[in-house]
Amino acid sequence: DAGVTQSPTHLIKTRGQQVTLRCSPKSGHDTVSWYQQALGQGPQFIFQYYEEEERQRGNFPDRFSGHQFPNYSSELNVNALLLGDSALYLCASSLSNWRSSGANVLTFGAGSRLTVL
Amino acid sequence: GENVEQHPSTLSVQEGDSAVIKCTYSDSASNYFPWYKQELGKRPQLIIDIRSNVGEKKDQRIAVTLNKTAKHFSLHITETQPEDSAVYFCAASDQAGTALIFGKGTTLSVSS
Numbered sequence: 001d002a003g004v005t006q007s008p009t010h011l012i013k014t015r016g017q018q019v020t021l022r023c024s025p026k027s028g029h030d031t032v033s034w035y036q037q038a039l040g041q042g043p044q045f046i047f048q049y050y051e052e053e054e055r056q057r058g059n060f061p062d063r064f065s066g067h068q069f070p071n072y073s074s075e076l077n078v079n080a081l082l083l084g085d086s087a088l089y090l091c092a093s094s095l096s097n098w099r100s101s102g103a104n105v106l107t108f109g110a111g112s113r114l115t116v117l
Numbered sequence: 118g119e120n121v122e123q124h125p126s127t128l129s130v131q132e133g134d135s136a137v138i139k140c141t142y143s144d145s146a147s148n149y150f151p152w153y154k155q156e157l158g159k160r161p162q163l164i165i166d167i168r169s170n171v172g173e174k175k176d177q178r179i180a181v182t183l184n185k186t187a188k189h190f191s192l193h194i195t196e197t198q199p200e201d202s203a204v205y206f207c208a209a210s211d212q213a214g215t216a217l218i219f220g221k222g223t224t225l226s227v228s229s
Contacts, residue, residue, distance in 0.1 A: 004160075033216070042123075042206050042219030043161065056215045059118075090161070102168055103149040104214060110160040 002027060004109035006091050012115045013081050021076040021112045025093030032074040033106065034066060037088040049074050050096050078114075086116045119144045121209050123220025130197050132229045138192045140207035140220050149210040150183060150190045151217065156203045164205075165192070197227045 005024045013019050025032050031050045035043035045058035049068035063079045072093075078085055092106035120143040130136050142150075151166035167174045167181045167190065174181050178197075183190045190209075194201055204224050208217040 040222075042121075042208075042221050043217075044219070045211075045216035048215055056213060058216060099214065102170075103151075103166065104210065104217075105151070105163070105166065106217065107163070108153075108160045 004029075004091055004093050004107055006089075006109040006112050008112055009110070010113045010115075012117060014117050015081055015083060017081050017116075018077065018079045019081060019114060021078075021089050021091075021114075023074045023076070023091030023093075023109060025072050025074070025091075026107050029093035029095055029107070030072050031094045031096045031098075031104075032068060032072065033092045033094070034074070034076045035090040035092060035108075036060070037090055037111070039087070043090055046076070081116045083116050086114060088113050119147075119209075119211055119218045121207060121218045121220040123207050123223060125223060126221065127224045127226070129226045129228065132197060132199060132227055134197055136194045136197050136201070136225055136227075138205055138207065138223045138225075140190050140192075140209075142188050142190070142209040142218070144209065144212055144218075145185075145188065146212040147209040147218075148214065150181070151208050152179075152181060152192050153206045153208065153219075154203045155206065155222075161206060194225075197225075199227050199229050201225060202227045 033048040034046040037043040047057040088111040091109045098104040148169035153161035155161045180193045207220045
């Protein structure tokens with residue numbers, strides 16, 4: 001049973017460019033969340049997708065956008081890259097019925113490390 | 118805004134000793150508190166979690182305690198082993214329960 005898979009694992013971009021990161025959720029999961037982890041920091045919530053819609057968004061500018069496909073996979077797009085966007089981008093999947101269990105239990109992927117020069 | 122404070126930032130112990138990491142959270146609506154272990158270059162892995170209707174939970178050498186009144190929760194690792202060396206993150210659910218608010222992490226080093 002594959003867990004959460006992300007691609008690419010590493011990439012280098014220059015300021016002003018655009019990037020697309022991809023995520024396939026764990027088998028059976030239908031909800032995808034994206035987090036940004038700067039070096040030496042804890043992950044920060046970017047947004048969550050369920051039923052192909054953005055359900056909640058963290059404190060990130062509109063340069064960060066996403067998409068969820070009918071097979072539950074997801075993309076994170078970042079436009080007009082800044083040096084400060086350099087980070088590990090983590091995708092996490094979960095089950096949409098978490099409200100009945102009382103906890104949105106996340107399974108993380110290994111991340112995509114983005115370096116902006 | 119919602120915030121999670123984590124202490125200490127680094128912790129060094131001898132093999133066999135206990136390790137304790139403490140977190141405080143700001144949002145009284147938080148009701149889910151997971152702990153993640155992240156080894157260098159790897160994904161965060163859930164090691165234990167606790168929900169607001171429980172005060173303590175134990176899984177072999179790992180235990181978590183929650184004090185909702187004080188908005189404190191702690192991770193306790195007993196009989197530490199070198200393979201416990203990693204960065205540990207605490208987190209608390211946000212008001213909607215959708216997102217996790219993470220602490221800044223504790224780097225645990227266990228020397229043999």
